[in-house]
Amino acid sequence: MENIKTSHNGNSCVTDEIYRGDQFLRGVTQMKKIVLASAIALAAAGQAYADYQFELGGVYTSGEIGGTDYDGFGVGGEFHFDKVDTSKGPLAEASFLDKSSFVDFTFLSIEPDFAGADDIETTNIGGRFVTGSNLIIEADWSTVDTGLADVDTIRVGVGTYINDTTDVVVSYSTEDDDNADVDYLDVTLHGVNALNQGASVGYDVAVGYVDTDDDSGYQISVGGTYYFNNMFGLGLSAGITDVGDVSSDAISLDASFFPSPQVELYASIFDESTEINGGGDVDSDGILIGAAVRF
Numbered sequence: 647m648e649n650i651k652t653s654h655n656g657n658s659c660v661t662d663e664i665y666r667g668d669q670f671l672r673g674v675t676q677m678k679k680i681v682l683a684s685a686i687a688l689a690a691a692g693q694a695y696a697d698y699q700f701e702l703g704g705v706y707t708s709g710e711i712g713g714t715d716y717d718g719f720g721v722g723g724e725f726h727f728d729k730v731d732t733s734k735g736p737l738a739e740a741s742f743l744d745k746s747s748f749v750d751f752t753f754l755s756i757e758p759d760f761a762g763a764d765d766i767e768t769t770n771i772g773g774r775f776v777t778g779s780n781l782i783i784e785a786d787w788s789t790v791d792t793g794l795a796d797v798d799t800i801r802v803g804v805g806t807y808i809n810d811t812t813d814v815v816v817s818y819s820t821e822d823d824d825n826a827d828v829d830y831l832d833v834t835l836h837g838v839n840a841l842n843q844g845a846s847v848g849y850d851v852a853v854g855y856v857d858t859d860d861d862s863g864y865q866i867s868v869g870g871t872y873y874f875n876n877m878f879g880l881g882l883s884a885g886i887t888d889v890g891d892v893s894s895d896a897i898s899l900d901a902s903f904f905p906s907p908q909v910e911l912y913a914s915i916f917d918e919s920t921e922i923n924g925g926g927d928v929d930s931d932g933i934l935i936g937a938a939v940r941f
Contacts, residue, residue, distance in 0.1 A: 696907050697729040698940035705912070707756070709932020716932075718756035724748045735811075736846055736873040737910070738902050739838050745780070745807065749773040764793020772801075780807040782815055797823040805834075812837035829857045832865075846873045850883070861890025877904040891923035910938045 705720045726741065726748040734743040741748065754768040772786030784803035789796060798821070805815030812835070819830040832854035840846045847870060854865040869883030881900040887893065898916035905911060914934040921927050 696940075697731060699726050699729050700724070701938060701940040703910075703912075703936055703938030705754075705934050705936030707754075707932055707934040709916075709930065711758075711930040711932075712928040715759040716756050717759070718754060720752060720754035720936075722750065722752040722938075724750040735838055735840065736848065736871075736876050736879060737904055738871075738873075738879060739848055742813070742836065743811065743838060745776045747773075747775045766793070767791045776807075782806055782813060784815060784817065795823060795825070797821060801830075811839065826859045828859075830865075831855045844875050847871065848873065848879070848881075852885075856887070856889045858889060863887070863889030863892075871900070871902075878902070891925070892920065894918060894920040908939050908941065912936045912938065 700723070702723045703721070705722075707716075707718045707720070709716060724741075726746050728746065730740050730746045731744045732740040734740070740746075750770075750772055752768075752770045756766045756768075757763070758766070768788060768790045770786060770788040772784070772788075775783045777783075782803070782805040784801070784805075786799075786801040788799045788801075790799075799819055801817055801819040803815045803817030805813055807813045814833065814835050817830075817832050817834070819832070821828040821830075832852055834850065834852040836848070836850050838846055838848045849871075850867070850869040852865070852867045856863045856865060865885065865887045867883065867885030869881060871879045871881035873879040879902045881902075882898070883900070884895070884897045886895045896916065896918035898914055900914045901912070903911050912935065915932075916934070917929075917931040919927065919929050
């Protein structure tokens, strides 16, 4: 969940490049959740029917935000406290289905294509811990360095497994971008249901309340992945945000394929439109591709 910026400096003495930079950063603020989620999903991939404890992945992303092109790369990794059993369902869901506890990290660097632009770097460190009684505890810290300011976010979550293939987590996040504080309260449901002939479907539903210094609003997202077998899945997700003068909608299409037991290939196409009353619109789109290994 990202900081919502509800205003733009319209002073006529502001140069076109600064305006483009501010618009680009606003777009990144609205879109970085998609890219980070994709990078984390990549790091959470697996290998076929072989227990693992470590995983490492890398991604490349390219696209356009508010008329400005960008390129970027990311790396991510996880360390699981115990071996993860991958025989319980889709490989991309192995950690979830095995109720694994882990710590993880991701790093993402985005380079805008305009004069004088600073790279935008995001670092995230977190973990998920599952007890023997199915209690879930999650915690994350992330920081975004735009070259002009730092944005720090802390998230904590508590939840439980409703059954062996479904969980629910309630989380609270607070974000500080040096100018304003934003707080989030979310409820997320995730599950995997087995179908006939080795297929299965995964799904996510999230509802969130957003509170800024000036306004409050909501976020809603839904997603589903159809796994043709344990090694190949196609997913579609969509979300909307409405906070004060800012509203946005986003959609992404994802694919995950394991050509060998130790390697995953991952791809995502995403598109987002943000409308800012009195400040114009920001349209964003891009692709993300990558690979991951487990051992």
